[in-house]
Amino acid sequence: MARDLRGFLQFLEQRGQLRRISTPVDPDLEIAEISNRVLQAGGPALLFENVKGSDYPVAINCLGTEERVCWAMNMEKPAELETLGAKLGMLQQPKPPKKISQAIEFGKLLFDVLKAKPGRNFFPPCQEVIVEGDNLDLNKIPMIRPYPGDAGRIITLGLVITKDCETGIPNVGVYRLQLQSSTTMTVHWLSVRGGARHLRKAAQQGKKLEIAIALGIDPLLIMAAATPIPVDLSEWLFAGLYGGSGVALAKCKTLDLEVPADAEFILEGTITPGEMLSDGPFGDHMGYYGGVEDSPLIRFHCLTHRKDPIYSTTFSGRPPKEEAIIAIALNRIYTPILRQQVSEITDFFLPMEALSYKAAIISIDKAYPGQARRAALAFWSALPQFTYTKFVIVVDKEINIRDPRQVVWAISSKVDPSRDVFILPNTPFDTLDFASEKIGLGGRMGIDATTKIPPETEHEWGEALESDPEVASMVDRRWAEYGLADLNLDEVNPNLFGYEIGS
Structure with missing residues (x-):
């Protein structure tokens, strides 16, 4: 499978997990309504090929099942995620090996780290087309508006890339962005997130913060950006560990930032510290519309993209949603890391119904x-x-x-x-x-x-x-004698506990 969005969509189609829709659809409310119904039913990823007001197709629900999340991470079974979490735990808190077997395992991990280092692509597909100046119009990107009370169109599945102006270490996060004009957007991030920290540092030094948005990327990069890692390590390295080889990066055309070379779109811009606009309201993961907040304003001056690019998106809301499915997979990755941090914990679970x-x-x-x-x-x-x-x-x-x-x-x-x-x-x-x-x-x-x-x-x-x-042992042996061999006792009738089947 090619390490980009196109490769993943092709992989899903080969496994019968992608449905192409050629009927004209509206990015305003309609795409989200269709996708939500399909996701609720555990259905396939969707590729809308005829989106009103845009020349670009829209992919959605790509990570709408735990199985597809595993595939995105080059795995077949959810249990493999805990093995990955154990590796990450060793990197976060490495301990000197006490046995030869431990030394061998640590040596394998170090070799994996070497293979995972990002590489450079000097002729990146993401820069096949360059749009600057008066030709730049963000309205051409088929951003969706999921709910009728939403303030506008949004980007929800883009990698937001910034860099610490002191250490040079990048941060890659997934934050919501609201379209404000043909060349500006606001970014909604919590104060504890990496991008917000970088903006505060830039403000202290009287500098603008350079910021790039990568759209239509390998879903594996979404998982890496959402994984808990130490502040001084790069998400690119973790993405390489996930995929088994380094992520191909490219230098932005106008910024001193590196971005995924195989992304479908790259937006390049800056934030002037203190320049804010109202952001919201939007439907969020709590199941309600959020409030209106002043958020940092990004001024974009360059857009690059692949030939015939594909836009990918998702949306928040009361579970189940794609973000909740991703969280289930991350729960399995967190478990070994958490056990290493808190030794007495044997297992932990974050229920989807509790967001x-x-x-x-x-x-x-x-x-x-x-x-x-x-x-x-x-x-x-x-x-x-x-x-x-x-x-x-x-x-x-x-x-x-x-x-x-x-x-x-x-x-x-x-x-x-x-x-x-x-x-x-x-x-x-x-x-x-x-x-x-x-x-x-x-x-x-x-x-x-x-x-x-x-x-x-x-x-x-x-x-x-x-x-x-x-x-109990005797009853096990004689179960067929009782004439009960046809009963599936692994499945408990939910009606016995006051639950309604299909509710």
């Missing part, structure tokens, strides 16, 4: 009193991505944290709210979360749903109910 980051369920191998509270506090500080997690539920390692029935049982049977619930008030918070009394400032709740041990409790805990092992 993939608002609630975390973690399991621990409990060994001492107060350990659940310690694990929750450590979780909040382990990675920047967990800064805005509102609820942390800690359960015993025997609980299947991906089974809501088991988690709810643990909460109901093991928690005394007066003892096992603790709240941290007035912590930094997601500005898109309207549940907070003060925007940007809110509380967090930890719930200890583990079995209590002295001195957490002054009485003996009841003995857990379990089948007699000999009888």
Whole structure:
């Protein structure tokens, strides 16, 4: 598979996971409505070949299933993502090998790092066509408007590339951009993100911040940009680790920045510190329209693109959405990294229904009193991505944290709210979360749903109910004798638990 958007779309089509639509469609509301219905049904990626007002096709829903996310990362099974996470954990906190086998594994990782170093392409496809000056018109790009209350057209799946003016280390992030005019856009990023840090540094030195936007890129780069990595490491290196070979980069035509050579479009511009415009409202991942915020204004002066370029996009909203599917895959990558940061955590899960980051369920191998509270506090500080997690539920390692029935049982049977619930008030918070009394400032709740041990409790805990092992083994052997061999006991009827099938 070629390492670009076109190669991935071709790969999806070969596997029956791409549907081409030649009927004329409107980027204003219609594309999002169609895509949302297909995504909700677990359907294929879509390529709209006849978009009103534009000469360019639009690809959407490319990462709309966990299977397609794995394919984008050159993997076949989700379990392989944890192996990748273990590699990333070794890079983040390398330890001297104590055994020959460990030394060999670390040596393999270093070799992978060498292979993953980005390369240079001096004749990049992304610069086959160059548009500057009066010819530059961002309106020609088929940006979508997903919801009727949205303030305008947006870019949602572009790599936003900036560079630290002191260290020269780039940051690659995925931020929402709102079209403001034919040559300007606003960028919406949180203050803790890399691009915002670079802008603050540029302001301190009285400089403009150079910024490039890469559109229509290899989906693997989206995953690398969303992965938690140390500030002083490059997302390009991690993308190379994901793909097994270095990312081909090209120097921008007008900026001192490097961009993916095989991108479909590259936008080149600058931000003047302090120059802001109103951004929003837009539908966001919380399931509501966000507020209106003053955001940095980007002035673009150059656009380059491939011949016959393809524009790719997505949109936010109440799960499931593409971003939630991506988060499920990232959850698997985070797990080994988190275990390395907080050793007592055996597993963790970010439910999609909780927006993939608002609630975390973690399991621990409990060994001492107060350990659940310690694990929750450590979780909040382990990675920047967990800064805005509102609820942390800690359960015993025997609980299947991906089974809501088991988690709810643990909460109901093991928690005394007066003892096992603790709240941290007035912590930094997601500005898109309207549940907070003060925007940007809110509380967090930890719930200890583990079995209590002295001195957490002054009485003996009841003995857990379990089948007699000999009888259970006998029933296994005689199951066919009972005439029940046709029953699939791996699937539990949801109606038994008050759930409605198909709701």
